[in-house]
Amino acid sequence: MTRRPVALAVVAALAAVIGLDLAASAPLNPYKAPPFLALGSGLAASGAHCTAAPAK
């Protein structure tokens, strides 16, 4: 057996996760998307990052 079926299974699983998530999440709306660049946007960064500690 080669790596090909493993890679295909991983990509298929990823596509399934994205598809299921799209069905369960709030609808996408490109007209409410943030500006293309955060730099110069005047908006604060979202903070959803690995290093974000929970607020006390």
Added chain:
Amino acid sequence: MTDTTLSPPRAGAPIAGRLALVALALAAALAVAALAGARYGALLLIGLGFGITLEGLRFGFAGPWRAMILRREPAGLVAQLLAIALVAAVAFPLLQSNAGELMGAHAPVGVAMIGGAFVFGAAMQLVLGCGSGTLVNAGSGNPVGALALPFFALGSFAATLHLDWWLGLGTAPVVALAGNSGLGLTLAALAAVAVLALALGKPGSRKLPGRLWLAAVLLAGLAVLNLIVSGQPWGVVYGLGLWAAKGVQALGADLTGVAFWAAPGNAERLAQSVLTDVTSLTNIGILAGAALVAAWRGGLTARLPRLSARAWVAVVLAGLVLGYSSRLAFGCNVGAFFSGISTGSLHGWVWFVAAFAGSYVGIKARPALGLEARP
């Protein structure tokens, strides 16, 4: 990316197939831009760039640390330090002058953070894949990475359920270097570690090959783009934990009582699509980019390794531990080590020391777990 199943390179896919794969990747980014917004399409492209660079130029984190510890080969580690220094040179001034729009990968040092980094270092040597490495290995068809990945996500989610308890063991205030003095100190410390690694390195193994120079420059450029486009540094762990949380929520679990997921920013991420989450998009890109490179150069025809049942169990457990420990450590090799140090966070340096010590233990444990031939 270093893996456990290296095989001689084989003939790649036909040129038409290669072009179709590239067209598919670009179409996916365009679709995300059209459906979700230009920023999100750009982040998917940046993630693809990370994946292509990591897999295409075989730039890794776990492998070079293993090479340094086992064989005193410092080139890969020095390339990591070079990439971090390049990002720091740009990120420090950007963060200083745009503090409202951009944020660094800053986190507190604490008991759980140090322990988490140590355990992460050990586990990443068991699967020979760190945060980014697990994604790259899974995308390139390595079954060890493919099996570890979902358990990495579950482990990262599980740690969010207990994070408050772990932080209660003792956590210091966040310490972040900033400005010219902070940048100077960071570059000096990176240079000192690089000189030490080169001095300890085996003669004849100290020269960086061209691919590592190129990879360091490309990764640094992509990391800076990630910061400019998204407002936050490159990360991996948050996205994986979010995927598992969304899965658990889809199965009917109520996460509103979990402090971590009830926090406004995280609750919003749970409600919105992963196609609007920064680390999810770059993670998807890394995985897809690695798959693209593997298909491009014929890497998917490599045969799978024959591992014992004990080894597969070890991979599952290591995946869980990687996810759990990286959440406690406020990031993995990317979010804590790469992005933490390059944006001035003290926790990045502490993570480096603790995870390197853990790597030593992990390397020594591999033969006993059936993950390689006993010496």
